[in-house]
Amino acid sequence: ESYVAKHRPAFQEGRLWLAWTLIKRDAFDQAQIILEDMRNNRGTFPDVRRKAMAVQAYLYLEQDEKEKAIPYLESAAEVARERNERARFYYITGQLYQELGQPSSAASSFEQTIAARPNYELELGARLNLAQNAFLSGSGSAEDALKKLGRMAKEDKNLPYESQILFSMAAVSLRSGDKAGGTTYLQQALASPSAGPVQRTEAYKLLGDLAYDQSDYLPAKLYYDTTLTVMNKGDLRYDLVIERRDQLTGIADALTDIQ
Secondary structure (H helix, E strand, O other), X not given: OOOOOOOOOOHHHHHHHHHHHHHHOOOHHXXXXXXXXXXXXXXXXXXXXXXXXXXXXXXXXXXOOHHHHXXXXXXXXXXXXXXXXXXXXXXXXXXXXXXXXXXXXXXXXXXXXXXXXXXXXXXXXXXXXXXXHHHHOOOOOHHHHHHHHXXXXXXXXXXXXXXXXXXXXXXXXXXXXXXXXXXXXXXXXXXXXXXXXXXXXXXXXXXXXXXXHOOOHHHHHHHHHHHHHHOOOOOOOHHHHHHHHHHHHHHHHHHHHHO
């Protein structure tokens, strides 16, 4: 409770940053030792302990151990003091449950995201995921999800997010097996004035994948060309898109000559 210096020692925060740095360097075992010690030590400051929960979750995510990360994200959310931070932890938890194929648990996390009263963009993301989860969990149909998303797209306050909503509608259509409908929604998402670089990247790549799967190689090659113009070169999929585009180049040139 008292220190020789007038300010609080930075030792614990330094150890937390050391753990973070070790994770970034793939030294997971060393980071784990530090994090466990910080959680078990009664002298750890409450704010540092809260941050350590999130760093522990990050360690598991870097090791692709989603199920182990979830309890720490939920714990971090419970003790977070800032509502956007709390909502973000719940939102990431919801995304992990989705990836693990647990739509009911995902829905609960997204509801907690909304309950935290975050900024509107995060709230909208949670509502979009909830609309999809009702369909994925079997508690609602694809038609119901599309109607709900369609109403959201028409609201004036959602105009800046129209492309994002249309992309969600495409995802529902594709998961229900309606490739034609999914393609239409993706094209509408690209035509929306609200389409940003991330949305354009995802939509163009998905259109390329759909065309490729249907052996429609010329449009697939063109979609991959466009994907590469908007995709960040640091994207882990960048080299894979280049590889597939290059594989299609000869076929696409031949199809163009034939036409």
